[in-house]
Amino acid sequence: MEKDIILSVKDLHVKFTLRGQELHAIRGVSLDLYRGECLALVGESGSGKSVFCKNFMGLLDANGFISGGEILYNGMDLTKLKKPLEWRALRGGEIAMIMQDPMASLNPLKTVGEQIAEAVRLHQKDVAGRSAVREKVLGYLRDVGIGEPERRYKQYPHEFSGGMRQRVVIATALACSPKILICDEPTTALDVTIQAQIIRLLLDLKEKYGLTVIFITHDLGVVANVAERVAVMYAGQIVELGMAEEIFYDPRHPYTWALLSSLPQLGERGEELATIRGTPPNLFKEIRGDAFAPRNPQALKIDFVMEPPFFRVSDTHYAKTWLLDPRAPEVAPPAVLAALRSRREVNGP
Amino acid sequence: MTNSDASREVLLDVRDLHVTFGRGRKAFEAVRGVSFQVYRGETFGLVGESGSGKTTIGRAIMRIYPPSAGEILYKGERISGHISRELDKKVIREIQMIFQDPMASLNERAKVDYIVSEGLLNQRRVSERERRALVEKALQEVGLLPEFASRFPHEFSGGQRQRIGVARALIMEPECIIADEPISALDVSIRAQVLNLLSELQKEKNITYIFIAHDLSVMRYFTDRIAVVHLGKIVELADTMEIIGHALHPYTRALLSAIPMPDPDRERHKKLTVYDPSVHDYQADPPFWQEVRPGHYLLANAAEAERWQKEAEID
Numbered sequence: 001m002e003k004d005i006i007l008s009v010k011d012l013h014v015k016f017t018l019r020g021q022e023l024h025a026i027r028g029v030s031l032d033l034y035r036g037e038c039l040a041l042v043g044e045s046g047s048g049k050s051v052f053c054k055n056f057m058g059l060l061d062a063n064g065f066i067s068g069g070e071i072l073y074n075g076m077d078l079t080k081l082k083k084p085l086e087w088r089a090l091r092g093g094e095i096a097m098i099m100q101d102p103m104a105s106l107n108p109l110k111t112v113g114e115q116i117a118e119a120v121r122l123h124q125k126d127v128a129g130r131s132a133v134r135e136k137v138l139g140y141l142r143d144v145g146i147g148e149p150e151r152r153y154k155q156y157p158h159e160f161s162g163g164m165r166q167r168v169v170i171a172t173a174l175a176c177s178p179k180i181l182i183c184d185e186p187t188t189a190l191d192v193t194i195q196a197q198i199i200r201l202l203l204d205l206k207e208k209y210g211l212t213v214i215f216i217t218h219d220l221g222v223v224a225n226v227a228e229r230v231a232v233m234y235a236g237q238i239v240e241l242g243m244a245e246e247i248f249y250d251p252r253h254p255y256t257w258a259l260l261s262s263l264p265q266l267g268e269r270g271e272e273l274a275t276i277r278g279t280p281p282n283l284f285k286e287i288r289g290d291a292f293a294p295r296n297p298q299a300l301k302i303d304f305v306m307e308p309p310f311f312r313v314s315d316t317h318y319a320k321t322w323l324l325d326p327r328a329p330e331v332a333p334p335a336v337l338a339a340l341r342s343r344r345e346v347n348g349p
Numbered sequence: 350m351t352n353s354d355a356s357r358e359v360l361l362d363v364r365d366l367h368v369t370f371g372r373g374r375k376a377f378e379a380v381r382g383v384s385f386q387v388y389r390g391e392t393f394g395l396v397g398e399s400g401s402g403k404t405t406i407g408r409a410i411m412r413i414y415p416p417s418a419g420e421i422l423y424k425g426e427r428i429s430g431h432i433s434r435e436l437d438k439k440v441i442r443e444i445q446m447i448f449q450d451p452m453a454s455l456n457e458r459a460k461v462d463y464i465v466s467e468g469l470l471n472q473r474r475v476s477e478r479e480r481r482a483l484v485e486k487a488l489q490e491v492g493l494l495p496e497f498a499s500r501f502p503h504e505f506s507g508g509q510r511q512r513i514g515v516a517r518a519l520i521m522e523p524e525c526i527i528a529d530e531p532i533s534a535l536d537v538s539i540r541a542q543v544l545n546l547l548s549e550l551q552k553e554k555n556i557t558y559i560f561i562a563h564d565l566s567v568m569r570y571f572t573d574r575i576a577v578v579h580l581g582k583i584v585e586l587a588d589t590m591e592i593i594g595h596a597l598h599p600y601t602r603a604l605l606s607a608i609p610m611p612d613p614d615r616e617r618h619k620k621l622t623v624y625d626p627s628v629h630d631y632q633a634d635p636p637f638w639q640e641v642r643p644g645h646y647l648l649a650n651a652a653e654a655e656r657w658q659k660e661a662e663i664d
Contacts, residue, residue, distance in 0.1 A: 044536050162399070191398040191563055196607040196621050218537050221566070221609025225616040244613040262541035264570040265610055269589065272548070273541040273570070279506060344614060 006212050007033040007056065007180060012069035014051060014060070023283050025051045025064070027236040033180070038206060038213040040227035042220060042259070046280055048236040049216045053182050056095050058087040092176035093123045100185040102165035106157040112168050113137055113153030119175035140171040143208070145201055163194035170202070174209060184216045199225055221265055224248060232256050235281050235291035242317035249341045251333065252319040255292045261334045274334060290322065298331050360525060360557050361387040361410065365419035368405050379405045381581035382419070384638070392551065392558040394572035394589070396565055396604065402581040403561050407527045410559070411446055442472055445518035449530040451510035455502040462498040465517050472521070487516040491546060508539035515546065525557040532567065544571060566608045569593050577601045587645035597647050597657040600624045629653070
């Protein structure tokens with residue numbers, strides 16, 4: 001089956017000017033997003049995962065700019081858009097975004113119903129008349145699992161709990177009838193049980209509305225739950241890209257190994273957890289070689305000299321590490337990850 | 350681990366603790382009758398969702414909030430309510446706290462040197478030389494360089510700041526540390542570092558931890574026993590492995606089912622359990638605190654306890 005590319009990013013570079021210095025936040029990222037998929041972007045804070053997605057909506061901070069590459073959507077190059085008016089046609093209606101803190105996304109002075117209705121009126125011109133808009137809003141409230149929608153319509157955001165507020169934000173995003181939904185850590189501020197419910201909800205809505213979802217998170221456990229495809233980001237680059245099964249059961253990049261094996265979910269009581277020593281690189285400076293090399297105890301000599309290209313593991317799986325070069329020595333992934341893989345072999349997929 | 354309670358020394362004994370905020374018609378009871386014992390050298394976990402009262406329990410032990418009923422015993426002595434000055438001083442020294450957000454819990458205007466030794470200055474007279482030596486030792490113990498003492502908090506990353514928070518507790522030579530969500534504000538790769546540091550310190554110094562978190566996956570790795578808190582009450586208490594393997598209370602089971610595992614096959618076929626408090630019929634048949642298996646306590650009425658145990662056997 002030929003996959004239908006909805007958004008295509010080609011060698012994107014983003015820089016920020018900060019106190020007279022230049023910070024190279026996105027260092028050449030290429031990515032094709034397929035229609036109807038759920039792609040997860042994983043990485044530590046500062047890896048550039050949020051900055052990367054903000055480019056799709058023209059939401060970079062004032063001191064940030066795109067210094068190279070292109071973003072193709074519907075035959076349009078989004079990097080060429082400058083005026084707010086040009087963006088307006090895209091924001092919400094084509095690409096919508098859900099942020100981490102629902103209280104910061106909602107207007108505290110307007111009732112929840114009015115806020116969703118506003119989105120309906122702006123983005124769905126065919127819905128005419130007060131009662132039609134109201135019916136539509138009530139439908140969205142029901143879709144996101146808010147009980148008693150008639151009563152809730154008239155309430156203000158402060159009368160909702162954190163999880164319910166995030167549901168309202170999701171309803172608002174849906175009311176724009178977007179093609180692509182970007183979820184930027186939508187569950188980080190929520191309790192684990194609520195997190196599980198919101199994720200389930202997002203997956204159901206994705207099917208119902210035929211959305212393409214980009215899910216930004218630092219939590220690999222959540223990724224296993226939502227994503228069909230995973231992109232691991234480090235220091236402004238994608239270092240590994242593959243189907244969820246490939247990333248979890250057959251990871252190839254040392255950074256993905258390190259991220260996975262440091263999860264307490266895989267740790268045993270009394271044994272030390274694997275850690276990633278050191279800190280992410282300073283992006284004010286030009287990075288030479290593999291950005292992860294200084295933190296990688298098994299780094300090869302070439303890692304400090306030359307940046308690795310993307311090596312192909314399978315048609316869907318690519319990793320940016322010299323370990324995949326035929327001349328590289330054999331380096332085995334950490335033992336905890338082998339356990340994850342063997343459990344799959346025993347139980348079957 | 351054995352369950353022979355007699356052989357283990359009870360460090361902290363919380364008896365029927367109630368904490369109420371406000372008074373009169375506005376009164377809100379955040380903790381509604383909680384009892385548990387913490388043994389010396391163990392890691393005791395308090396887990397629950399936001400608003401469950403787990404932090405309030407921790408703070409009541411720290412004597413930040415006065416209990417409205419019940420009492421707290423430390424090494425057999427009552428430390429809640431009015432206590433002597435000497436005991437007060439001793440408790441402040443021996444029970445220390447680590448906070449959630451290292452960005453918010455360090456004084457931005459003070460140097461690390463002062464932040465770490467502040468507690469010491471309130472306790473006893475120390476010479477400048479001794480103070481410096483103690484700060485240096487504490488910083489080294491948490492894996493920071495001694496020269497960091499002359500820097501300000503903003504010069505550090507989140508993980509380093511949390512280490513400063515740990516050093517500040519360590520310098521008091523505490524016997525018990527209450528850690529309130531110490532890793533939830535940290536980046537994934539840093540979490541493992543802080544957890545490793547805490548367990549190393551425990552091994553070296555035999556420190557008792559009360560570990561407060563909302564995330565059972567961290568609890569499973571880090572604690573010896575877990576108390577599950579829901580709406581101001583402990584609904585289940587047992588050894589960690591017992592809770593993970595044989596949870597009985599539906600709330601505990603809901604929490605367990607919500608743990609995100611890094612295993613796509615399992616996650617996709619997972620059945621999500623949602624806890625509905627209306628399943629309980631407590632009007633007619635009120636629940637009571639009972640030991641269902643050795644060391645495994647449950648808040649339930651007799652009918653529920655029997656039913657849940659049968660259900661657990663089937664699973």
